[in-house]
Amino acid sequence: MGTGKRGLLAAALTVVCAVAVLAAPGTALAAPAPPPGTGSGPAPSPAPLRDKDLEQVRAKLDKLYHDAAVATDAYNAAEEKAKKQSAEIASLNKEITAGEHKLAQLKDEAGATAREQYRTGGMPPTAQFLLSDDPGRVLDGAGLVLQSQQAANHLISERSATQKQLQDYASDAAAQGKKLDADRKAKASAKKKIQQQIDAARKLESSLEETQRQRLAQLEQKAALQAQAAWLDTGILQKIHGKASAAGEKAVAFAADQLGKPYVWGAAGPDSFDCSGLTSKAWAAAGRPIPRTSQEQWRRLKHIDVKDMRPGDLVIYFDDASHVALYIGDGAVIQAPRPGRTVTVAGAGSMPILGVVRPDA
Known part of the structure; x- marks a missing residue:
């Protein structure tokens, strides 16, 4: 932490620790003096808002900003979910691409097997073995038949499994896509609500005169100091x-x-x-x-x-x-x-x- 930041932090801590004095009962913040009139005669001015009125304004602002904070949390949560779902969809798409490539390879292998059978007259290996005129090749032929059957079974099984896997990936991607769409809508709704609350708060603040905004800031600070003083008065800091x-x-x-x-x-x-x-x-x-x-x-x-x-x-x-x-x-x-x-x-x-x-x- 830089020296400037450390000094700023130390000064702020000093202020925080002194709030019990600043916010003690009976301590009042002076209202800012009204601006002097101009011109030869008294200038008409709107009736000043009393502290009671400004407190109502402060309470309304607090609610607007609180509601904006709630909507911000909803927005951030939807954003995090959308990022996660987008990553999952991207991962699933990679799996689907890899599965489609594997399925293509299996189809090529099946095609090669079909072409070999056509080349040998379409006669399956089992029939070729049974019709052989060379008894000495019986054992070798039996082994070849077994291997051929196992290879065919493996090919069929692997192709079925790959097709099932592709269907599962596609189903998962579709489900994640629906969730992503829902969270994007939730994010858009939260964004709209945030902006509505902030716009309402800014409109309310802009309706005040400069001296009223200054007084409002004083009242906000006073409320925060009094709340901090009440918290410190419980003796909690001595326990921490x-x-x-x-x-x-x-x-x-x-x-x-x-x-x-x-x-x-x-x-x-x-x-x-x-x-x-x-x-x-x-x-x-x-x-x-x-x-x-x-x-x-x-x-x-x-x-x-x-x-x-x-x-x-x-x-x-x-x-x-x-x-x-x-x-x-x-x-x-x-x-x-x-x-x-x-x-x-x-x-x-x-x-x-x-x-x-x-x-x-």
């Missing part, structure tokens, strides 16, 4: 003493190097990330590939008690496991928050924690 594993240190270092990069839904680097794109790439960089989506990370990785977590563990948020961040120690996480934000350091308790998972358990 886990040290990062070697792989966990690599994952944290990777995540720290991404600070400041933009959130883009469906992205997993190198220039932008969504929440699970960041955590999955961080652990891939540590040599431990993990599931791509936050919901699959929650479902498939080992669950750890919050008091036992260590740097590198993943903190899963909300009841539907729609958000994930990488724990870095001292009550902080690195996360890719939402559209319009960048990869940043935040308090681990600034959002409702569902649980913690460990990729290298």
